[in-house]
Amino acid sequence: MEQQPDISQKSQQRKKGGFVDALLSVKGRVTLLCVVPVLAVLYMGMQIAFQKLDEVRNANEVIDAFMVTPLVSDVVHGLQNERGRSAGFLGRSQAAFADSLRASRPQTDNAINALKTGLAEMEKAGKRINFNGHLNSSITKLQQI
Secondary structure, eight states: OOOOOOHHHHHHHHHSSHHHHHHHSHHHHHHHHHHHHHHHHHHHHHHHHHHHHHHHHHHHHHHHHHHHHHHHHHHHHHHHHHHHHHHHHHOOOOHHHHHHHHHHHHHHHHHHHHHHHHHHHHHHHHHOOOOHHHHHHHHHHHHOO
């Protein structure tokens, strides 16, 4: 008849078994059950944090774009005034609109210069405007008129 090992011999054999046997123990199973949900929560938390960071960056870009809006609006207003006075100059009495047309040109030029200065200041401050390249090319075209 073969002798069965007692409980203390089994526990000593299990301790020598290594990592796999440690996971099979109650302590290993409980640890595994705790670690997996914690890792999942950390992963989801990081995803949410990065999403919020992107939202903040996008909001800052929108704020920067709104800072340019009044400057662009002044340029558009000046150009429309010039256009209206030019139409009056060509369609009606040239003498009546000549002085007002001459007076409107420096106002438009000042608005364009203010826009260029505002964009340069924003660039120095490190603010990014996604349409900045289009805006600069439009300013260059305005200078050629």
